[in-house]
Amino acid sequence: MQSETETQAVPDTSSTSTPATPPPAHIDPVWHAIQACAAGQFDEALPFLKAVVENHPDHVPALMALGAAHGQLGMLRESKDYFDRVVEADPKSAQAFSNLGNVLKLMNDLPAAVTAYRRAITLQPGLADAxxxxxxxxxxxxxxxxxxxxxxRALLFRPAYSEAHNNLGDLHMRRGKVEIALSHFRQALVWNQHLPQAQANLVLALYRLGLYEEGEAVVNTALAERPDDTQVLMNQAMGLLAQGRTADAEAIYRGLIERFPEEIGPWVNLGGVLQIQQRYEEAAECYRKAMSLKGVNASLCLASMAGLWLSQDQPAKAIEELKHAVMLESRHAGVLANLGWAMVSGGDAALGVESIRRAVALAPQLPELRSNLIYGVHFDPALTPEKRFETAREWNTCYGDPKDKLPIFPLRQFGKGDRLRLGIVSGDLRNHSVATCLEPLFEHLDHDRIELSCYYTSGQQDAVTERLKRHADLWRAVAPLSYFDLAQRIRRDGIDILIDLSWHTGGNRLAAFALKPAPVQASWLGFFATTGLDAIDFRLSDAIMDPPGQTEAWHSEQLIRMPTALTFRPPADAPAIASLPASRTGKLTYASVSKYGRINARVLDAWARVLHAQPDTRLIVFTGIDARDGATLERARRQFAMHELDEDRIDIRPRLPLADFLAALTTEADVVLDTFPYCGGVGTLYALWMGLPTVTLAGPSSYERTGASVMTHAGLGHWMATEVDAFVAIASHAGDDLSELTRLRESIRTSLKATPLLDGRQFARSFETALFEMWEVALAAQQAQKQEMTEGSDV
Incomplete structure (x- = not known):
């Protein structure tokens, strides 16, 4: 976003110590020379004015003009000297101090510039320019x-100050208050309809608020006046992206590149558009081209390239690019955070978390970096539940009580026929594991009791998005909205209960929840752990994931337990279950279905113990790593070799399309070995649907017990262990009775359909019961608070 934030290139000479109505030029040659300087005619005027001040060292108008002229010529030291002489000769000249501040700013002496501006304001409080x-x-x-x-204050003294309106709008945009910013950009253009930066910013604000038609109208007006206005075109492309019009955005960037091939921004942005379209090689070429241009920020280009590799599940390549970026710019918080996440994805959780901690220390004002840290610590097996809870609570300490929190309003009383207004906030309402669990609920939600509003925070849309849309009473695509504007929109929609489905994962909008847009707020599904936010009142779970009395101490929310915490929609094109591989080969084959970043030293030790106890067994590791990331796949092989396991017993697999993965799972593997502390959830459900039980370790905290919850509700709780030795024992004896494994495989789909895990209607009823339980608890708390206040006032 561009804004009119630069101070004037030269000091202002519009107000000096000369009379308000100067005499004609033929009477006062000094006045004539001053006007010539103001017009840039220096050849004759400067020698004349210098002669004047040689004869009259305290001649304020001439000194002021000389200071301004030398500023225009870029001779800043000389300009400052003249203004120093002005304020010495006339210490009450507010304009002189203001102009001195301009020169000091250009000289990068910022503290002195602030002092000069404040002195000008003290002398003349109504000086809008100062x-x-x-x-x-x-x-x-x-x-x-x-x-x-x-x-x-500038606008108080000069309401028609267009540049001030534009900058104030820019400031509100930085704070996420786009609706307020919009009004200032409009005001700027009322007083100066051709102010380029205000037009560009107005376009951006309109797009961020989803006002696309009006934004296009402003674009057309601006381009009619300035067809080559790069910033307007860049902002237009951003608006098109927000609407999912990637081809149109691509065309704009390509047009800019054709006209301005040495400009960096269009190359980088085109790379981003191509990346969204999964045209990865073309995107990489754009980033490489950007890096070859003069004035490029190489570290940020490297970070963009790293994002390209991470989006393809190639963490080793991302780490390589990001290490180069850190060498170039070691204190860039975003680069360090991305390096940390790449390390976590590549199996180095402790190192990754440390890198993210450094990023947070460098930019503590960014809540998304602390969210990255909170998510990252859940991969590190060395950390205790207490430490993870403490890390989550740090988010609340830093950002949980914003000064612009929306005013609290009382919970409404439901009348006959009233529906509870439920709001869902998520960036995963698409082909994603969250949507896999959400779709059965949406299909069976009772719309006579519940009014469903969805706030979709991502720009990606697919067939799953379209299916989910059909079940919503209100669907808002809010990807461009800031936290503040999202909260305002939710408040205007009158939502009763607002549920976050992202937790601290990428793209979350917890900062909007901190503003308390709904009277009752809850967390569910995105990740089963505390958010740490006081503003989120409840977390939905079940009694296996959160046994009563065990996990409450690690929650800032109140736990509401349902019969089961999640439901599941198996893929319609999942292959049929194959016969038990061990019954054909006589040897048991284990599988891991967790992403590679969840595999740590403790997990490897446990798996190695299982394999050593059963020398005829094999292990297939479905890593989720792209086949082109040979370094990460080789690293995985070396890790197993260090545990003295023969190479032919370990099959390291790259990422596969879902259908191919499911087919390989059911035709080649018999039993799944879970990871810990970050265990499987949807992956465990996929495995069950394909006929494979999962040996899982139930740890002390919620997210360590997701696999235990799934297996218990599937009627297979005996596959759950509570300590590593028991995990090894269960897994080691999994092949003792192949007939029992065969029976389980043949019956599992039928039995799953009878559980709440797959019974969407049954789950929807329990979910609705939980909603009204939260409402009643909140209503009782509100009434108790009123009673306490009443009793206090009687004392």
Missing amino acids: HYNLATLLLDIGDLEEAEKSLE
């Missing part, structure tokens, strides 16, 4: 609160 220039400096150094005050 307020404005101080604000631009404060914006540059990141003092947004003081900058906002200065811009508001």
Whole structure:
């Protein structure tokens, strides 16, 4: 986003110590020389004015003009010297101090510039330019609160100050208050309809609010005046992307590249559009081209390239690019956070978490970085539940009580025929594991009791998105909205219970929940652990994942337990279950279905013990790593070799399409070995649907017990262990009775359909019961608070 935040290139000479109505030029040659300087005619005027100040060292108008002229010529030291002489000769000249501040800012002496601006304001509180220039400096150094005050004062004294309106709008955009920003951009254009930066910012604000038609109208107006306005075109492309119009956005970037081939931005953005379209090789070429251009920020280009590899499940390549980026810019928080996540994905959780911690320390104002840290610590087996809870609570300490939190309103009383207004916030309402669990609920939700509103925070749409849309009473695509504007929209929709489905995973909107847009807020499904937020009142779970009395101490939310915490929709094109492989080969084959980043030293030790106890067995590791990332796949092979396991017993597999993965699972493997502490959820359900039980380790905290919950509700709780030795024992004896494994395989789909895991109607009823339980608990708490306040007032 561009904004008019630069101070004037030269000091202002619009107000000096000369009389308000200067005499004609033939009477006062000094005045004539001053006007010539203001017009850039320096050849004769400068020598004349220098002669004047040689004879009259305290001649304020001439000194002021000389200071301005030297500033225009880029001679900043000389310009400062002249303005120093002005303020010495006339210490009450507010304009002189304001101009001195401009020069000091250009010289990068920011503290002195602030002092000069404040002195000008003290001398003349109504000097709008001084307020404005101080604000631009404060914006540059990141003092947004003081900058906002200065811009508001500039507008108080000059309501038609277009640049101030534009910068104040820009400031509100930075804070995520796009609706407020929009009004200032409109005001800027009322007073100066051709202000380029205000037009560009107005386009961006309209797109971020989803006002695409109006945004296009402003684009057309701006381009009619300035067909080559790069910023307007870039913002238009962003708006098209928000609508899913990737081909149109691509065409704009290609057009910009054709006209401005040496501009970096269009190359990088085109790479991003191609990446969204999964045209990875073309995207990589764009990033490489950007890196060859003059003035490029190489570390950010490398980070973009790393994102390309991570999106293809190639963490080793991403780590390589990001290490180079860190060498170039070691204190860039985003680069360090991305490096950390690549390391976690590549199996180095402890190192990855440390890198993310460094990123948080460098940019503590960014809640998404701390969310990355919270998610990352759940991969590290060395950390205790207490430490993970402490890390989650740090998010609340830093961002959980925003000053612009929406006013609390009382819970409404339901009348006859009223429906509870349920809001779902998620970025995964597409072909994703979350949607796999969500679709059966949506199909069976009782719309006579529940009014369903979905707030979809991602721009990606597919056939699953379209199916989910059909079940919603209200569907809002809110990807462009800021946290603040999303919260405002939810509040206007009158949502009673708002449920987060993302937790601290990528793209979450927990900062919107912190503003408390709904009276009752809950977390569910995205990840089974505490959010750490005071603003989220409840977490939906079940008694296996959260045994009463065991996990409450590691939650900031109140637990609401359903019969089961999730339901599941098996893929319609899943292959038929094959006969038990061990019955054909006489040898048991284990499988791992968890992503590679969840496999740690403790897991490897346990699996090795199982394989050593049963020398005729094999293990297939479905890593989820792209086949082109040979380094990560080789690293996995070396890890098993270090446990003295023969290479022919370990089959390391790359990522496969879902149908191929399911087919390989049922035709080649007999039993699944789970990971820990981050165990399987949907992966365990896929395995069950294909006829394979999972040996799982139930740890002390919620997310360590997801596999235990699934297996118990499937009627297979005896496959669950509570300590590593028991895990090894269960797995080692899994092949003792092949007839029992065969019976389980043949009957499992039928038995699963009778459980809440696959019975969407039964799950929907328990989910609705949980909603009204949350409402009643919240209503009782509100009534108790009212009673307490009443009793207190009687004392």
